[in-house]
Amino acid sequence: MVAARVRVQEADFDASHEIARLRAGDPRVGAVASFIGVCRDLNEGDAVATMTLEHYPGMTERSIERIIDEAMGRWQVFDALVVHRVGQLEPLDQIVFVAVTSAHRGDAFAACEFIMDYLKTQAPFWKREQTATGPRWVAARSSDDAAAARWAEAAIKG
Amino acid sequence: MVKLLYFARLRERLDCATESLELPAGVSTVGALRLWLAGRGGEWQAALAQDQSVRVAVNQDMASDATPVQDHDEVAFFPPVTGG
Numbered sequence: 001m002v003a004a005r006v007r008v009q010e011a012d013f014d015a016s017h018e019i020a021r022l023r024a025g026d027p028r029v030g031a032v033a034s035f036i037g038v039c040r041d042l043n044e045g046d047a048v049a050t051m052t053l054e055h056y057p058g059m060t061e062r063s064i065e066r067i068i069d070e071a072m073g074r075w076q077v078f079d080a081l082v083v084h085r086v087g088q089l090e091p092l093d094q095i096v097f098v099a100v101t102s103a104h105r106g107d108a109f110a111a112c113e114f115i116m117d118y119l120k121t122q123a124p125f126w127k128r129e130q131t132a133t134g135p136r137w138v139a140a141r142s143s144d145d146a147a148a149a150r151w152a153e154a155a156i157k158g
Numbered sequence: 159m160v161k162l163l164y165f166a167r168l169r170e171r172l173d174c175a176t177e178s179l180e181l182p183a184g185v186s187t188v189g190a191l192r193l194w195l196a197g198r199g200g201e202w203q204a205a206l207a208q209d210q211s212v213r214v215a216v217n218q219d220m221a222s223d224a225t226p227v228q229d230h231d232e233v234a235f236f237p238p239v240t241g242g
Contacts, residue, residue: 037242053241054166056234059218084241096242116242122220124234125241126166137167140211140238 005080006064008055010087013097022081023101029078033108034099035116041091043138046131051138053086053095056124060084067118071100075107080115084125114151121148160191160227165236168212171205181229188214189223191233211238 003021015036023029039051068080083097098115102108127138159178169175185191192214196206206212214221215234227233 055241056163056165056215056218056236059215059234062218063220120242121239123241124165124215124236124239126237127240128166137237138240140240144242 003081005068005082006061007081007083008057008060008086009083010085012085012094013083015094015097015099018081018083018097019099022079022099026078026101028103029101030103031105031108032099032101033105033112034097035112036094037096037116039089039091039093039095043129046129046133048091048129048131050088050090050130052088052128052130053084054126054128055084055086059124063123064115064119067115067122070118071111071114074114075102075111076104077102077107077111080111082115082119084119084123086125117144117147117151120144160229161232162195163232163234165234167237168205168235171201173201181227186226186228187223188216188221188225188227188233191227192223192235195235206235212236213238 015034019032019034023032041048064082068082071077071080078101080100085095089095098112100108100112100115102111121144129136129138160181162177162179164172164174164176182194185194192206192212196203213236216225216227217232
């Protein structure tokens with residue numbers, strides 16, 4: 001059975017276990033790039049007590065699958081995995097994991113960053129923070145849009 | 159009937175997570191549907207006004223105002239995403 005490339009779950013994940021599974025039995029792999037997003041205790045100057053992640057079941061998985069397909073079309077990538085947590089999280093908790101296997105580091109680094117940049121702007125997740133002054137929805141950042149947009153520019157220039 | 163879904167801040171503002179709607183006469187695009195829903199007035203008008211940053215997906219694909227909406231479609235309205 002082929003392991004799912006996208007998992008949305010409440011449970012925590014073990015990065016080294018996920019990486020070991022991703023590259024198991026594939027001697028073509030010369031590089032694994034990975035990224036872990038972590039819950040911080042401070043956002044926009046306010047202390048964050050807890051954070052709750054909501055998503056759109058179905059569309060979430062579908063949109064990330066599409067982002068992985070796009071990355072695999074752009075770079076020489078053997079496999080990729082995205083794990084994203086939902087539900088209530090606290091500072092220090094892991095939120096998201098992305099790993100990419102490739103023959104060489106250049107493709108692995110680029111594909112991993114691309115997947116993360118697109119996930120931030122395309123995948124339907126929403127964060128709600130609990131601060132000292134009450135709950136608030138996290139606002140989208142224009143810097144995230146800019147990070148995703150530069151890949152489109154790169155494609156045009158390339 | 160179309161199935162409408164609302165997420166995150168939008169769901170809270172509208173106090174509505176999901177509803178089934180008989181597609182109103184003359185409504186055949188995302189833009190027209192949004193306008194029709196805003197026509198309910200009150201918080202609907204405020205939250206779905208043109209100056210509000212609202213994303214729309216039709217059958218779980220990101221859509222634009224011009225995207226067609228048909229009977230049996232699933233249409234979701236939500237704020238810009240903030241995952242990762």
